[in-house]
Amino acid sequence: MNTFQLILLVLAVSFCGKLLSHIHDNAAPNFEDFISCLESNSNNVSSISQVIFTPTNSSFLPIWEVAVNNQRFIKSSTPKRSLIVTPINDAQIRVTLLCSKKHGYEMRIRSGGHDFEGVSSTADVPFVMLDLTRMRPVDVNVAKKTAWIYGGAMLGEVYYAISQKTNAFYFPAGICSTVGVGGYLGGGGYGNLMRKFGLAADNVVDVRFMDVNDNILNRKSMGEDLFWVIRGGGAGSFGIVLAWKLRLVPVPELVTIFLTNMMLEQGATKIFHKYQYVVPTIDENLSIRVQMSSEKIPNTNKKTVRILFYGLYLGAVDTLLSLLHEKYPELNVTWEICQEVTMIQSSLFFAGYPTDTSREVFANRSSVIKLNGQNKLDYARNL
Ligand SMILES: Cc1cc2nc3c(=O)[nH]c(=O)nc-3n(C[C@H](O)[C@H](O)[C@H](O)COP(=O)(O)OP(=O)(O)OC[C@H]3O[C@@H](n4cnc5c(N)ncnc54)[C@H](O)[C@@H]3O)c2cc1C
Ligand SMILES: *[C@@H]1O[C@H](CO)[C@@H](O)[C@H](O)[C@H]1NC(C)=O
Ligand SMILES: *[C@@H]1O[C@H](CO)[C@@H](O)[C@H](O)[C@H]1NC(C)=O
Ligand SMILES: *[C@@H]1O[C@H](CO)[C@@H](O)[C@H](O)[C@H]1NC(C)=O
Ligand SMILES: *[C@@H]1O[C@H](CO)[C@@H](O)[C@H](O)[C@H]1NC(C)=O
Ligand SMILES: *[C@@H]1O[C@H](CO)[C@@H](O)[C@H](O)[C@H]1NC(C)=O
Numbered sequence: 001m002n003t004f005q006l007i008l009l010v011l012a013v014s015f016c017g018k019l020l021s022h023i024h025d026n027a028a029p030n031f032e033d034f035i036s037c038l039e040s041n042s043n044n045v046s047s048i049s050q051v052i053f054t055p056t057n058s059s060f061l062p063i064w065e066v067a068v069n070n071q072r073f074i075k076s077s078t079p080k081r082s083l084i085v086t087p088i089n090d091a092q093i094r095v096t097l098l099c100s101k102k103h104g105y106e107m108r109i110r111s112g113g114h115d116f117e118g119v120s121s122t123a124d125v126p127f128v129m130l131d132l133t134r135m136r137p138v139d140v141n142v143a144k145k146t147a148w149i150y151g152g153a154m155l156g157e158v159y160y161a162i163s164q165k166t167n168a169f170y171f172p173a174g175i176c177s178t179v180g181v182g183g184y185l186g187g188g189g190y191g192n193l194m195r196k197f198g199l200a201a202d203n204v205v206d207v208r209f210m211d212v213n214d215n216i217l218n219r220k221s222m223g224e225d226l227f228w229v230i231r232g233g234g235a236g237s238f239g240i241v242l243a244w245k246l247r248l249v250p251v252p253e254l255v256t257i258f259l260t261n262m263m264l265e266q267g268a269t270k271i272f273h274k275y276q277y278v279v280p281t282i283d284e285n286l287s288i289r290v291q292m293s294s295e296k297i298p299n300t301n302k303k304t305v306r307i308l309f310y311g312l313y314l315g316a317v318d319t320l321l322s323l324l325h326e327k328y329p330e331l332n333v334t335w336e337i338c339q340e341v342t343m344i345q346s347s348l349f350f351a352g353y354p355t356d357t358s359r360e361v362f363a364n365r366s367s368v369i370k371l372n373g374q375n376k377l378d379y380a381r382n383l
Helices: 003-016 032-040 045-049 060-066 090-102 155-165 181-186 224-229 268-278 317-327 343-350 359-363
Strands: 082-085 106-110 127-131 138-141 146-150 204-211 239-247 255-263 286-296 303-313 338-341
Touching: 032 045, 032 082, 032 090, 045 090, 060 082, 090 106, 090 127, 090 204, 090 239, 138 155, 146 155, 155 181, 155 343, 155 359, 181 239, 255 268, 255 317, 255 343, 268 286, 268 303, 303 317, 303 343, 317 338, 338 343, 343 359
Parallel strands: 082 127, 106 127
Antiparallel strands: 138 146, 146 239, 204 239, 255 303, 255 338, 286 303
């Protein structure tokens, strides 16, 4: 591993998180009425009992914890007066909805569990958590340039499934591979391909959606207004996304990535100032994300600022270099810091893995890293 990869790994950990500590259980209400409702409304009692977890089941805490991405909510004081259902099909989702309403429990839907306020895993009142973790197939159709993805899939699983079939198409989504498609697409979803292809939600073409009256709707039967609002307005305020249908976008089989690293003392301020004028109008095949952090200057009490420029270019290195040479030479991007890779490798790179990491890591839920803060990215709205 070279220094460049090391810096990237450290940064990815600081962006995507830290490992968690342990928690204890709270007193929990009695969920018997709810459980008998589920059982009496299911046509297969043994199947539904296997997906119900109350705080008395030994696997309750591990299941609750595994997809709580933020350590702020993994504390003994976090209310866990919940019952978890991990459905494997629509019928189980339907009875969970029916019985939650009947017995007055609020419902929390959890996809990737990355909500910054913990709303998918916590509540001040007794609630039922519908954990979609077991409903996450991704079905890619290269000929039609589409994919159906279930509501519990993570972005990394989407990237992985596409890359298993093609390097010529991709889905324009986010940087952190462990974010769930439920919350991500329900919130709009930005990412590295946004300049060229828009938000991820702009590339959702259909949906399978269960409304509060347990009707299963698609784009046509729900109408354009509801279809619009569940792709940015928070899908969970309106119902449950069972699956999204995505449009895949064309990408070159090889793209170029780079990372440059500049300190305040090297004139980073001036270079960043120019960034704001160059990058919004440059070739849309190029996106450059900036990350700033303060750090201590070794052997002093002073601090300085590091600015990182992460680049993704949908084209070859030589074209990128001539483009930057003309428009933004101050960035000092050279052959040495560029790599030509496939899109899936670029996703590994931005998620903090070396580009030769096996892409299987994106299909592995145990590799989810916890974080304990919040991030906010700024984008210009008017240019
Ligand atoms: C480390 C990290 C990196 C991130 N990077 C990016 C990024 O690059 N780009 C970006 O745009 N955002 C990014 N985000 C923000 C992220 O998109 C949102 O936090 C998103 O809501 C998380 O979705 P989730 O499914 O993982 O979370 P969850 O906590 O499972 O859900 C979030 C919300 O969506 C609801 N919901 C989940 N699934 C469904 C469903 N199937 N139907 C209806 N409602 C549902 C939940 O009830 C909850 O209200 C990042 C967040 C983190 C923590
Ligand atoms: C009921 O569910 C169990 C467990 O999922 C399964 O083994 C069994 O075949 C199912 N029975 C019917 C009749 O579908
Ligand atoms: C968890 O416990 C409840 C009863 O409290 C039971 O109905 C359910 O089947 C148990 N879940 C599992 C997965 O064993
Ligand atoms: C960029 O490259 C030029 C010429 O090689 C050099 O003088 C300058 O210090 C570099 N700037 C930074 C910020 O690395
Ligand atoms: C972006 O790349 C595509 C495909 O290589 C190319 O056709 C297009 O002209 C490029 N866009 C610009 C603005 O150069
Ligand atoms: C998944 O990730 C975990 C934790 O990093 C690791 O121990 C395990 O071997 C991985 N599984 C696979 C199939 O790669």
